[in-house]
Amino acid sequence: MRVLMIIDGLPGGGAEKVLLTLAQGMLADGHRISLFSLRSVCDYTLPAGIDYKAIVDECRVPWRKLTELSRRAKKLDSAIIQSEQREGKFDLVISHLHKTDRIVARSQALDPEKVWFCLHGMFSPSYLGHRKGFSRAIKRYKIGRVYRHRNITAVSRAVLEDMTGEFAVTPAKSAVINNPFDIEDILRLASEPCDMAGQDYLIHVGRLHPHKRHDRLLRSYARTGIQSPLMIMGQGSDRELSALQALARELNIADRVIFRGFTANPYPYIKHARVLILCSDSEGFGNVLVEALICQTPVVSTRCPGGPAEILTGDLARGLAEMNDVSLAEKILTIYKNPPLIDPRTLESYSIAAICRKYAALAEG
Numbered sequence: 001m002r003v004l005m006i007i008d009g010l011p012g013g014g015a016e017k018v019l020l021t022l023a024q025g026m027l028a029d030g031h032r033i034s035l036f037s038l039r040s041v042c043d044y045t046l047p048a049g050i051d052y053k054a055i056v057d058e059c060r061v062p063w064r065k066l067t068e069l070s071r072r073a074k075k076l077d078s079a080i081i082q083s084e085q086r087e088g089k090f091d092l093v094i095s096h097l098h099k100t101d102r103i104v105a106r107s108q109a110l111d112p113e114k115v116w117f118c119l120h121g122m123f124s125p126s127y128l129g130h131r132k133g134f135s136r137a138i139k140r141y142k143i144g145r146v147y148r149h150r151n152i153t154a155v156s157r158a159v160l161e162d163m164t165g166e167f168a169v170t171p172a173k174s175a176v177i178n179n180p181f182d183i184e185d186i187l188r189l190a191s192e193p194c195d196m197a198g199q200d201y202l203i204h205v206g207r208l209h210p211h212k213r214h215d216r217l218l219r220s221y222a223r224t225g226i227q228s229p230l231m232i233m234g235q236g237s238d239r240e241l242s243a244l245q246a247l248a249r250e251l252n253i254a255d256r257v258i259f260r261g262f263t264a265n266p267y268p269y270i271k272h273a274r275v276l277i278l279c280s281d282s283e284g285f286g287n288v289l290v291e292a293l294i295c296q297t298p299v300v301s302t303r304c305p306g307g308p309a310e311i312l313t314g315d316l317a318r319g320l321a322e323m324n325d326v327s328l329a330e331k332i333l334t335i336y337k338n339p340p341l342i343d344p345r346t347l348e349s350y351s352i353a354a355i356c357r358k359y360a361a362l363a364e365g
Helices: 014-028 064-087 098-104 123-128 133-147 157-166 183-190 214-224 238-250 267-272 287-294 314-319 325-337 344-350 352-362
Strands: 002-007 032-037 051-054 092-096 115-119 151-154 173-176 202-205 230-233 257-259 275-278 299-302
Touching: 002 014, 002 064, 002 098, 014 032, 014 092, 014 352, 032 064, 051 064, 064 098, 092 098, 092 352, 098 115, 098 133, 115 157, 123 133, 123 157, 151 157, 151 352, 157 173, 183 267, 183 287, 183 344, 202 214, 202 267, 214 230, 214 238, 214 275, 214 325, 238 257, 267 287, 275 287, 275 325, 287 299, 287 344, 299 314, 299 325, 314 325, 344 352
Parallel strands: 002 032, 002 092, 032 051, 092 115, 115 151, 151 173, 202 230, 202 275, 230 257, 275 299
Antiparallel strands: none
């Protein structure tokens, strides 16, 4: 099968990592994979065997924003036509991220029945949360227009329901396909040396951004009274880091909070932690929860809009907290003292092989 994946650049990010994991898995299954990037940014090592092309918009006229989508769609169409003339028609096209989707939706060279728009996150908190009145209505209309009567796949049921409900979108076809994980590689990376091995600590892994609610994390941790340190692994602006450090001092926990910054391989630290905590306001899926469970590390997460409640089921649901400091603190203490059993067999549904089969099935109708 010939598959085309399209994305607006490959800077370091969750959706970009998911795309490349998926591409690698589908290549291993014998499919021919092309990746068209709508910018020349690429911070990842591309899988061997992938047909990669950067389609760069070089227009610099002052009014370029007015014609950006149609102009970039034409450049994309030109690349598609040339590729299909050389290698044959694409059987499946997957568009990733909203800016990409807006361009792909204008394509004249693609068969709409073969195109699937992959939704990686919750749209309403990201695009509507800060808007009111007319501005909110216009944004809702513009987003809905992109996806209405299109094929949609979403990384969680909540993401799909957010699109169909908040934006009044009726898809032509729809599917929920979770993110893929290279379980063997995660376990291999997790086995590397760790300077925290043998110590008792909690961990949060994620960029320093208001959406991730590190303020809630610090207040909840302080409320637990747990003396084991809290490691916060992730980078962000100097302003955000300074604010969190100031809050830690205000809560009298600065001596127990470790701001680790970015680490290329976080898995050994996740593996050796007593509990991993996610405290976001929304999560399209919640990759780090699955990664922690693969490492046999118990998790606590806010029951935020998105994927966490779909991941943490059965006994793992004891780690779901309401979106406030009191509830999160209670759940941290509960899981810290009485962690659930983690059955590796339940995680097989997130494996690359399982997820790639679901994507391949999209081409079968």
